[in-house]
Amino acid sequence: MSAVSTPPDAPGPGAAQPPGRRDAEATKAAILHAARHLLARQAHADLTLKAVAERAGVSAPLVVKYFGNKDALFARVMSFEEDARALLDAPPAELGRHMVRHVLVSQRERGADPVLRIAFAPLHGEHGDVLRANFRAQVTERLAARLTGPDPAVRAELAVAALLGLGVMFGIARGAALRAMPVEDVVDRYGPTVQAHLDGPAPRPPSEPAGK
Template identity: 75%
Template sequence: MSAVSTPSPTTTTARRDAEATKAAILRAARYLLARTPHADITLKAVAERAGVSPPLIVKYFGNKDALFARVMSFESDATDLFDAPLDELGRHMVRHVLTGQIERGADPLLRIAFAPIQGAHGDILRVNFRSQVVERLAERLQGPDAGLRAELAVGTLLGLGVMYGIARGTELRASAVEDVVDRYAPTVQAHLTP
């Protein structure tokens, strides 16, 4: 019989710490990308914002270009956003946008709103957003005008994210999440399953 090996608590803790550090670096890079042109962002600035050293960023991501390739990807964000059956997707998406703002202080989809200040890197954001979010959603939809309906649904969500996270609507922010979900989700769902 062979012995079953289990990771030591030290290994598990180190892996968890590494994941937390990578997440902090990505959050810092996203924050800076939303406020600063890509060309002006340094690894040092990302490191300071994340509370780590620049060599640690290089260890985890390789270089600035590799880091920002991850930051400019919407793949994992879309996976979380679309993680519900189609007939419940509107409610899930609205709740996801609001809880992201409340729990993490950010809505990962809103990065697209800052594409204009990013020059050529803004084009990368746009292409990724269209293929990884809008087109991916359209593939799930049935019936006519799936592409248009996907764009309208995502646009509706972005409006909610802007009002909550950027404009900081006082009434919206004072409302219970489920109340906003009850009011807003039918509008999103109408585009998904007309």
């Protein structure tokens, strides 16, 4: 993975955060998780800050304090910027395995898939168009820009499609056999599938001259 610079005044990786800051970050994470959960189950017009607050176990004024109004909160939820940064944080030759691992670990440890919410765009009318536009710009086009060789856009979209299929089976269909496997076993099996799309088809050998 690429190195991430740390601001000079930020605590190091092993340093404990002050309790207030730690609690605030946990609260924000709970609110975002609740908003994602509801976004996958209700039309945007039916979503309320009160429902998000109840799902997160906090008060509605606290949601407003951290995220502002409903549109600001769901604009954050409908962005793939942060998730895509982590999802694509590996060298091209290792990206297939990294993407598979990241999806599985995200679902198991955080209960949130980094890209699967694009599947619920049809629920949200015009806001679904925003979700699609964000997904194209922040996930598939960003991935395509990292690929060399022919048809990078097609290869990126096929790789992400394979990843979405894994997310659906693991997180929505909840395939029992798949969920029982250790993460690295799934990575070993499915990572090469995603990587094959990223790499693209091998060049075809030149055809033999006629008459041979």
